[in-house]
Amino acid sequence: MELLQGTLDVLVLRTLAxxxxxxxxxxxSIHQRTEGVLEIEDAPLYKALHRLERAGFVxxxxxxxxxxxxxxxxSLTPAGRRQLKAEETAWRRYAEAVFKVLEPV
Amino acid sequence: MIWGRLFRxxxxxxxxxSRDVDEELGFHLDMRIEALVxxxxxxxxxxxxxxxxxxxxxxxxxxxxAVDRDIEASQRxxxxxxxxxxxxxxxxxKLGAAPAFTLAAIATLALGIGAxxxxxxxxxGVLLREPAFPQADHLVRVLYSQxxxxxxxxxxxxxxxxxxxxxxxxxxxxxxxxANLVRDGADAERIPGVRVGANWFSLLRVTPLAxxxxxxxxxxxxxxxxxxxxxxxxxxxxxxSPSVVGKLVRINSTPYTIVGVAARxxxxxxxxxxxxxxxxxxxxxxxxxxxxxxxxxLARVRDDVAVSVANKDIEQVSALMETKFPxxxxxxxxxxxxxxxxxxxxxxxxLLIMLGAVAFVLLIACANVANLLLVRATARESEMAVRTAxxxxxGRLVRQLMTxxxxxxxxxxxxxxxxxxxxxxxxxxxxxQSVLLMTRASIDATTLAVTAxxxxxxxxxxxxxxxxxxxxxxxxxxxxxxxxxxxxxxxANRTKRLIVVGEIALAVTLLxxxxxxxxxxxxxxxxxxxxxxxxxxxxxxALPPRTYDSTRTRAFVAALEARARALPxxxxxxxxNMIPLDGSSYGFTFVIRGRPQPRSSDESSAEVRVVTPDFxxxxxxxxxxxxxxxxxxxxxxxxxxxxxxxxxxxxxxxDNPLDQALALxxxxxxxxxxRPIIGVVADMHATALAEAPEPTVYLSMAQHPMTSLSIxxxxxxxxxxxxxxLRSIVRDLDREVPVYSLQTMSERVAxxxxxxxxxxxxxxxxxxxxxxxxxxxxxxxxxxAVTQRTRELGVRVALGASASRISRMVIGEGFALTAAGLAxxxxxxxxxxxxxxxxxxxxxxxxxxxxxxxxxxxxxxxVLASWxxxxxxxRVDPLVAMRGD
Numbered sequence: 001m002e003l004l005q006g007t008l009d010v011l012v013l014r015t016l017a018x019x020x021x022x023x024x025x026x027x028x029s030i031h032q033r034t035e036g037v038l039e040i041e042d043a044p045l046y047k048a049l050h051r052l053e054r055a056g057f058v059x060x061x062x063x064x065x066x067x068x069x070x071x072x073x074x075s076l077t078p079a080g081r082r083q084l085k086a087e088e089t090a091w092r093r094y095a096e097a098v099f100k101v102l103e104p105v
Numbered sequence: 106m107i108w109g110r111l112f113r114x115x116x117x118x119x120x121x122x123s124r125d126v127d128e129e130l131g132f133h134l135d136m137r138i139e140a141l142v143x144x145x146x147x148x149x150x151x152x153x154x155x156x157x158x159x160x161x162x163x164x165x166x167x168x169x170x171a172v173d174r175d176i177e178a179s180q181r182x183x184x185x186x187x188x189x190x191x192x193x194x195x196x197x198x199k200l201g202a203a204p205a206f207t208l209a210a211i212a213t214l215a216l217g218i219g220a221x222x223x224x225x226x227x228x229x230g231v232l233l234r235e236p237a238f239p240q241a242d243h244l245v246r247v248l249y250s251q252x253x254x255x256x257x258x259x260x261x262x263x264x265x266x267x268x269x270x271x272x273x274x275x276x277x278x279x280x281x282x283x284a285n286l287v288r289d290g291a292d293a294e295r296i297p298g299v300r301v302g303a304n305w306f307s308l309l310r311v312t313p314l315a316x317x318x319x320x321x322x323x324x325x326x327x328x329x330x331x332x333x334x335x336x337x338x339x340x341x342x343x344x345x346s347p348s349v350v351g352k353l354v355r356i357n358s359t360p361y362t363i364v365g366v367a368a369r370x371x372x373x374x375x376x377x378x379x380x381x382x383x384x385x386x387x388x389x390x391x392x393x394x395x396x397x398x399x400x401x402x403l404a405r406v407r408d409d410v411a412v413s414v415a416n417k418d419i420e421q422v423s424a425l426m427e428t429k430f431p432x433x434x435x436x437x438x439x440x441x442x443x444x445x446x447x448x449x450x451x452x453x454x455x456l457l458i459m460l461g462a463v464a465f466v467l468l469i470a471c472a473n474v475a476n477l478l479l480v481r482a483t484a485r486e487s488e489m490a491v492r493t494a495x496x497x498x499x500g501r502l503v504r505q506l507m508t509x510x511x512x513x514x515x516x517x518x519x520x521x522x523x524x525x526x527x528x529x530x531x532x533x534x535x536x537x538q539s540v541l542l543m544t545r546a547s548i549d550a551t552t553l554a555v556t557a558x559x560x561x562x563x564x565x566x567x568x569x570x571x572x573x574x575x576x577x578x579x580x581x582x583x584x585x586x587x588x589x590x591x592x593x594x595x596x597a598n599r600t601k602r603l604i605v606v607g608e609i610a611l612a613v614t615l616l617x618x619x620x621x622x623x624x625x626x627x628x629x630x631x632x633x634x635x636x637x638x639x640x641x642x643x644x645x646x647a648l649p650p651r652t653y654d655s656t657r658t659r660a661f662v663a664a665l666e667a668r669a670r671a672l673p674x675x676x677x678x679x680x681x682n683m684i685p686l687d688g689s690s691y692g693f694t695f696v697i698r699g700r701p702q703p704r705s706s707d708e709s710s711a712e713v714r715v716v717t718p719d720f721x722x723x724x725x726x727x728x729x730x731x732x733x734x735x736x737x738x739x740x741x742x743x744x745x746x747x748x749x750x751x752x753x754x755x756x757x758x759x760d761n762p763l764d765q766a767l768a769l770x771x772x773x774x775x776x777x778x779x780r781p782i783i784g785v786v787a788d789m790h791a792t793a794l795a796e797a798p799e800p801t802v803y804l805s806m807a808q809h810p811m812t813s814l815s816i817x818x819x820x821x822x823x824x825x826x827x828x829x830x831l832r833s834i835v836r837d838l839d840r841e842v843p844v845y846s847l848q849t850m851s852e853r854v855a856x857x858x859x860x861x862x863x864x865x866x867x868x869x870x871x872x873x874x875x876x877x878x879x880x881x882x883x884x885x886x887x888x889x890a891v892t893q894r895t896r897e898l899g900v901r902v903a904l905g906a907s908a909s910r911i912s913r914m915v916i917g918e919g920f921a922l923t924a925a926g927l928a929x930x931x932x933x934x935x936x937x938x939x940x941x942x943x944x945x946x947x948x949x950x951x952x953x954x955x956x957x958x959x960x961x962x963x964x965x966x967x968v969l970a971s972w973x974x975x976x977x978x979x980r981v982d983p984l985v986a987m988r989g990d
Contacts, residue, residue, distance in 0.1 A: 022132070023129060023132075023133055024132065024133045024136040024137065027133070041158065041159060041160030041161075042133060042158060042159040042160060042165075043159055043160035043161050043162065043164065043165035044160065044165075046129075046130065046133070046165050046169055047165055047168050047169060047172075050168075050169045050172040050173060050176075051172060053172070053176060054172050054175055054176050065132070065136075067136075069132060069135075070128065070132070071129070071132050072125075072128075072129045072132075
């Protein structure tokens, strides 16, 4: 299934809300949580991560991965947390509205 | 948790960013391949799958690289701004913590920068701003000189130049005039105006504010009488009404129609308020009249020709005319001066000198603040060491200190602007007439920009040295010594001393300049003007020549004299065609009886004055020989002539002047009537006190009534109180005669020295400020040296040095610095006095008295500045001093 425009950002933010993680972990986490339903390529994911960094929603720092390699870890900034909340609310309201139409009366 | 970086990461280069991106994406792919291999795929298949899952790798690399570079750039900006804010905040706290230092530094800088702003704004308004005419750099005055002396133009010059010169758009003559302007229902008014060619305003390339300018042919005989007025006159007398166009006024008793108004910046000469066309009579435009010269000339050089080329052109024309008329035009040459250069000619050099003088003041101010900062830097060494230990780089420390000094100088500049504003008002109100254009000076955008620039450069200049000194510091020794309090390095002390020597040298140079100008000024003040200025009032008036023939003029003069004498408090009343120290000249050639007729270009000329019998006694000018003009010298009797001493000395050094007679090239009887010399009077300075009195002849007003008049009343009491009485007498006699230039003779003497007084006062103020600042600088260094040496002094006292010996030692140190500064300064002063030599009167550039005064002043200042620290040094208690650390 194709990803709706702007969905990726909110998914990344949501994923980083649990704990700081590197890009690969974000990618795996999203794949697992969506159970493979959404076809998400990694290229747009990394683009989203850096775009979010530029916007000040996430901060990046080099760290050491589980297998002792240098990896870039991302974490949510307070501004990112606020952004996530706003987007989550918007998504829920959107989905509710769509469902209201789709549900049989 | 605070987000954003607590410690600054090193800035990344573009290449490093690409490398980081590759590493991040490489890590992802490796991780994925590893995971896929673990599920049983071959490494090659795993790689293909991982890449497919990833999507467009190249596009991602490019995109991410670009985003990261953005992030990096904005981070640098933020770091920079944060550092700046940090530095500023720190600087404000630090400066606030030392209010005495801060106030002293700001006050010093405000003085220096304020003075510079004031003078610069005047220089900017006078010298740098071009007149508002299009292509003003091609608008020139044509100037003549003959046998090395400045000469003016004859009407034929314009004919010659028009015929032979090829590099010009056009020429116009200028004839100065003062006009009696009479309009409906108002008193007559005396206004400055000019007569010009009809092409005048088209040469200037300006358009009228209202109405029109002159049309071709309006300067020809028989043309309608038209006039253009200035915007100032239009606003003052005609309430800026557009209906002024077509209005009829009377100018010198002739009706003229006002046709147009020239906007404020569009009029030339700048002082003119009225322009009327000059109509030449055929008698003025012929080869015989080439000797008669009284005009000036304006020209416009063709746009495609350089002024220097046109200058050569006009010079060749004058050379050609000399070959045609070798008698009258012997060694007569023309040259060009742009309108700009011509207008500011006499104030250009003094203004530049003043600009140099204020620059000196600013340098001294900088030196003082630099020294203050050096002292502070020593006191702050341990603070800086601690900051270095905590990881502040040297560059960072220098930057922080520079922020402090630039902040100081910006504060100084802000206060300085206020000083400049007040200073300018004071300066302009005292500016002499010849600095007339200064009214265009103001604190405008250019001045503000220059002030800001001065402030920043100043801040860097005085901040750099102390900042580098601090950065040179060696960490461990500073920390160790820091606990023991003030510590100093010999090199820092040497710097401070050198700075003070430099300051004193600058002050000496300025002081010498000021001393020379002031000495020259006192010499001018002591020049005998040839009359007694105290207790005399003078006033000028001009009878309209058209309505005043000689009979009517004679009657007017007699009535004026009689009624003025009847004024209560008036003792003596004299009337002349001109008043001394007026700056104007009325010279005519003459021939002495029994001597050979000289060639026309070699003829001597004398100033011609026409006076009433009481003129000399009213002026207080003694008759040296023979008699003055008396009542007996009335129309119809034989005409005698009175000469001044300069005339007698020059032309009759051996003969008795009373045996001689002259024929004047003046009046209806030009050169034909020999008049016997009947008396010799003392020399009155006709133009200026600085100029030697010209040979002058005096004729009887009754025999030669003049329409241009000056009246002098010697009063019993305060002469100024007679002014209104005199005014109303003239108004009663004829309402159309304007009264102007009402001044006591003392005011005239003072006014004639306006320029000299202005510049002498200005440089004296600068020199005083410079002296004060260097005295403070010297005091600072000596006082600081005493605190530093407290322990040493204590030892000396303990070993038996007497108090007087200690203070002698300290004062000696001040003297040594002063002497070094004097030596350097006097060398500098030599070149300054050369620069000033053209402005000096009766004083040589190497005037011993001035030099002695400068040295004396400096030594007194040195003693005063060292005395306070010396007293402190002498009171050092050895026990306290040695326990000190």
